[in-house]
Amino acid sequence: MNTGTKEGLPKYYEFFNSVKIISGSKALESMSYELELLGAKMPIIITDKGVTKAGLVDHVINSFGGTQVKIGAVYDDTPVDSSNIAVNEIASIYRQQGCDSIIAVGGGSVIDSAKGVNIVISEETDDLMKFAGNNRLTKPMKPFIVIPTTAGTGSEVTMAAVIANPAKNLKMQFTSPLMLPKVAVLDPVMTVSMPPKITAATAMDALTHAVEAYIGPQKNPVSDAFAFSAIEMIYENIESAVKSGSDKDVRLAMANAALLAGVAFANSMCGLIHALAHATGGQCHVPHGVANSILLPYGLEFYIRKSPETAKRIGKLLRFLTTPEDYAKGPVDERSKNTVAAIRGMTGNLNKLCGIPLSLSQAGVTRNELAAIAQATINDGAISFSPVEVSYHEALEVLNQAF
Ligand SMILES: NC(=O)c1ccc[n+]([C@@H]2O[C@H](COP(=O)([O-])OP(=O)(O)OC[C@H]3O[C@@H](n4cnc5c(N)ncnc54)[C@H](O)[C@@H]3O)[C@@H](O)[C@H]2O)c1
Ligand SMILES: [Fe+2]
Numbered sequence: 001m002n003t004g005t006k007e008g009l010p011k012y013y014e015f016f017n018s019v020k021i022i023s024g025s026k027a028l029e030s031m032s033y034e035l036e037l038l039g040a041k042m043p044i045i046i047t048d049k050g051v052t053k054a055g056l057v058d059h060v061i062n063s064f065g066g067t068q069v070k071i072g073a074v075y076d077d078t079p080v081d082s083s084n085i086a087v088n089e090i091a092s093i094y095r096q097q098g099c100d101s102i103i104a105v106g107g108g109s110v111i112d113s114a115k116g117v118n119i120v121i122s123e124e125t126d127d128l129m130k131f132a133g134n135n136r137l138t139k140p141m142k143p144f145i146v147i148p149t150t151a152g153t154g155s156e157v158t159m160a161a162v163i164a165n166p167a168k169n170l171k172m173q174f175t176s177p178l179m180l181p182k183v184a185v186l187d188p189v190m191t192v193s194m195p196p197k198i199t200a201a202t203a204m205d206a207l208t209h210a211v212e213a214y215i216g217p218q219k220n221p222v223s224d225a226f227a228f229s230a231i232e233m234i235y236e237n238i239e240s241a242v243k244s245g246s247d248k249d250v251r252l253a254m255a256n257a258a259l260l261a262g263v264a265f266a267n268s269m270c271g272l273i274h275a276l277a278h279a280t281g282g283q284c285h286v287p288h289g290v291a292n293s294i295l296l297p298y299g300l301e302f303y304i305r306k307s308p309e310t311a312k313r314i315g316k317l318l319r320f321l322t323t324p325e326d327y328a329k330g331p332v333d334e335r336s337k338n339t340v341a342a343i344r345g346m347t348g349n350l351n352k353l354c355g356i357p358l359s360l361s362q363a364g365v366t367r368n369e370l371a372a373i374a375q376a377t378i379n380d381g382a383i384s385f386s387p388v389e390v391s392y393h394e395a396l397e398v399l400n401q402a403f
């Protein structure tokens with residue numbers, strides 16, 4: 001463990017994020033100016049059918065009315081969970097149309113695909129998979145602006161993308177600071193249309209990012225500050241976002257919370273819970289946020305059983321998940337359990353509001369799939385950032401409890 005003289009203060013750490021953030025009602029209006037600053041005027045818009053159907057691409061196109069910007073192409077066939085086939089198809093349209101920049105309008109699937117397109121175009125390649133892994137990129141990327149339409153993945157401020165290679169049945173991770181978008185635009189008009197279940201699932205993804213960022217071995221005072229603000233904003237707004245989706249203040253708060261959580265975990269990483277969620281998504285196609293929502297309390301209980309130090313950190317998070325009075329009232333040695341209870345209270349209410357599953361069986365997973373999920377969990381890259389070592393049998397035990 002890298003803690004120095006005081007809990008949470010490492011002897012050494014690094015923190016980096018270079019994304020310009022533009023947040024607010026009417027933030028979209030700054031798009032043409034931002035493109036101009038980046039020296040671009042012919043962007044490709046990358047999106048998906050759900051986002052287009054919700055009329056969100058029209059908002060973006062309209063924001064360029066009367067400016068020098070000409071939209072080179074709009075690609076809206078991006079699949080849920082990005083694939084290298086879609087990335088190559090989008091890249092060839094970018095080249096054919098002579099585009100000079102990329103605007104991603106969508107959730108994590110769209111944003112990660114757009115990151116893949118930027119790699120293929122900037123590295124002048126047709127083989128995205130050659131660049132899978134850490135720090136394999138060498139060339140400067142094309143101007144890249146992200147407008148998230150979910151409040152969850154934080155991919156608008158992360159240097160990572162997960163892109164599937166369906167021919168090989170593999171999900172490949174790409175990481176490089178060069179992949180960071182230049183600008184993230186948070187405008188509540190882009191998330192008011194999100195259906196309640198996607199709102200709940202993506203918000204629980206964001207909460208899991210912030211919680212894992214705070215308890216992981218790479219935590220540091222700067223990432224902690226981002227994680228705390230994210231958890232507090234999610235606690236205060238998550239139910240209203242699901243209940244009253246048209247409330248723009250609530251939507252903007254959730255978009256900020258997801259971004260803050262993204263900055264936190266991009267620097268201090270996610271652990272066991274994300275490893276379990278990646279494996280559950282990969283094996284059984286459970287949406288990423290749904291998997292995190294189910295697994296978060298069970299993963300935390302595992303940590304509490306295995307590590308008193310991690311339990312103490314989990315207990316500290318209660319400050320951001322309850323009222324100050326209730327936090328002060330409760331016994332210190334029960335705080336970690338009360339953190340888990342607060343999260344279960346949150347997911348229980350969300351289940352009543354929108355039907356988000358509370359167990360793996362409710363999410364359509366069968367018991368005979370658990371062994372393969374456990375195996376994929378311990379092979380997942382995120383497991384190396386777990387604050388506690390996890391064996392195959394322990395991963396299987398957590399999955400059985402969450403079943
Ligand atoms: N790169 C990273 O740092 C990172 C982090 C976490 C997750 N991810 C990846 O992100 C993906 C999941 O992204 P997601 O959870 O944002 O969901 P998503 O992008 O898969 O979108 C889910 C669905 O919601 C619809 N949708 C999105 N916004 C909408 C809106 N405003 N109104 C109506 N419908 C809308 C989409 O059309 C889609 O059908 C996974 O592939 C996951 O691996 C990436
Ligand atoms: Fe995530």
